[in-house]
Amino acid sequence: MSCTAAELLAVMASRQLRDDTTVFAGVGIPLLAAALAQQRHAPRLTMVIEGGIVGPRIEPGRLPISTNEMRAGRLAQMLPGITDVFLLAQRGFLDVGFMGGAQIDEHGNVNTTVIGEYERPKVRLPGTGGANDIASLCREVIIVTPHERRRFVKRVDFVTSPGWLDGDGSRERAGLRFGGVSRVVTTLGLLGFDPETRRMRVEALHPGVTLEQIQASTGFPLGRAERLETTGPPAADELEILRALDPDRRFIG
């Protein structure tokens, strides 16, 4: 079954989520991925949205476009407010945080602030929102992004959201007590980080993608896991659920 790049990302991201866990999901592909997981294999997954929402029910055809509007909080379990929803993460209640970004580097640091200098930006991006908090405070962070060479750079222009910083324990030394980026889900494969150096490495390729292709789309040398897996293609029921959630194809393309 053929699918769009956005559908592929949502499916692969949803498979990362386990039942009985909590996930910080931004609007767009992350929230779709969480909703898909909830409907398919993780019925007791609790979505948390940074506008201050715990446990909403996402209504098919009425996907939220912002993190703090009524659609995002539909039939939620709790509306604690923005500060307090992040304090739940600081207390250690959030298992997984999904995030994307304009740039991501070899240590999983993410930039959503500026291209160029902060004081004199070439391109000013919208900014962190809660991404910095999610990267700092969730027990595990999963980056979900299209795999493009201009995004995968050796060092981000600006560390909006800390990954492993410079590797070698620098994250812990900076005062970040737990968490870190575990996975990078892209349109080409699944990547992770070497447990010693905390440098990015390929762990699985999507069907039909080669190691050469993923390296050519990355601006720094990628390691590879000892056992390189191949992901299963999106199944018909995964795509059906996604398309029912987003019938106007506003987010799935």
Added chain:
Amino acid sequence: MALVREILRQRRRRLTLVRNLTCTEGELMMVAGCVDRVVTAWMSIGLPWGVSRVMREHVESGRVYLEEWSHLALGLRLRAGAMGVPFLPALTMVGSDLGVTTGLRTVQDPYTGETLAAVPALFPDVALLHVHRADRFGNCQIDGYPHMDADIARAAATVLVTAEEIVPEEETRRHPDRTVIPGFAVDALVHVPWGSFPHECYGLYEADFEHFGEYTAAIVERGMAAVEEYLDLYVTRPATFADYLDRFGGARLARQRRFARELTS
């Protein structure tokens, strides 16, 4: 929006705007020349409309300085203000470049020696808030998303509130658990139904996404001139807030009310 409109109409200058999610109101203030600094976690209209062109033009040219804090850090800045303490310890924003550009300092835990972010309190000069209902003493109740409003009201020196509804004191007293801002924190209260339109008021009206679509499409077409035209049409020309709402029309308002009811029922 009623309060923002008045600031725009008066063309106030050199303001610092603090808002964790900055949207059209920030764009309008930039183009009207009201702000030279925006303290925020995120600024644009919303995902479907991409990165704000107005924000890019003003920040990239250096006309407006955008001071970026994370959601939690900005929330804790206001909470520290609300608590009347100079800073709050936190585990966020350390290690990142945001910690560098904001000048965030760290503090040592006096008990364990561990390092924590020391998020500085923020005490706004003026708070602009819109609530669902308030009584004549200014006791305010908010439905749905609390956002950061209760902290903002406590942290600010002067608090201006618009309310969808002014209710008798007896009603506040019947549901005191729903009061989130005490009247003594409020300096001025105005009855303004639809006071946050075209933005949402939880349960009462949904944000008018179609309106934002038209607004951003005009900016794509005509750049900042489109925002000037918008200011003229929605701020300068309507003499009263009722005239402003007439620009949207009763049918539009009724539709947004229906959407809100569907979403919260």
